[in-house]
Amino acid sequence: MDKTITLPDSEILYDLADLFKVFGDSTRLRIMYALSEGEKNVQSIAEGLAMDQSTISHQLRILRDNKLARARREGKQIYYSLDDDHVKKIIEMGLDHVLE
Amino acid sequence: MDKTITLPDSEILYDLADLFKVFGDSTRLRIMYALSEGEKNVQSIAEGLAMDQSTISHQLRILRDNKLARARREGKQIYYSLDDDHVKKIIEMGLDHVLE
DNA sequence: TGAACATATGAAAATATATTCATATGTTAA
């Protein structure tokens, strides 16, 4: 009997887990939903979600670090938008499962 | 200006986050990969991944609770398999992002 | 029934994560 299990490179597995971790927090999901409506600055996300500016900023950083959102400065404000088509698709796949 | 952000029901958001949390751990991803090769019992997963029986068992429970794996007893052993077509698709979407 | 085996589970310890608070940084306009 062959007990071998074929896995992706360990580094890729960690990256994959890290990616899903980003989706595994309701605050970040809410931010991603907000951004799916279009580009928004930090304030308006914070107000729209009724959360602290600091909380949003910390979480936006995580989205940025994981290349799920990107930032663009315009004057004093920084506008964020989704940085990847996969974002919506991944969320939709998840919803499919959750709603079934 | 309209500051409204349209979000899914808060309960659904939490369920969605919980679902992605399941994918957000490399041990569980490895188990899911193992099961994507076909049904396996706990021992053979543990051996294949070189991890503790207990660790695997704890994580299999999480997969079960989230309806991502299902269990079937056959004698002393319990065979697990993936319980949802979405699993592979969600992982593939994640890989697309990670590999790009 | 009892021994051997496969799996599950509770509790503890180790680690990771999210939020808050205070404050720093960067930008604009007076």
Place this chain on the structure above:
DNA sequence: TTAACATATGAATATATTTTCATATGTTCA
């Protein structure tokens, strides 16, 4: 240059999560 504003960030705290260890539960077979 200074005041006012928008955003970012470090540190502390609170909370969650993973793994390990010990042991319980369920099954088979002698």
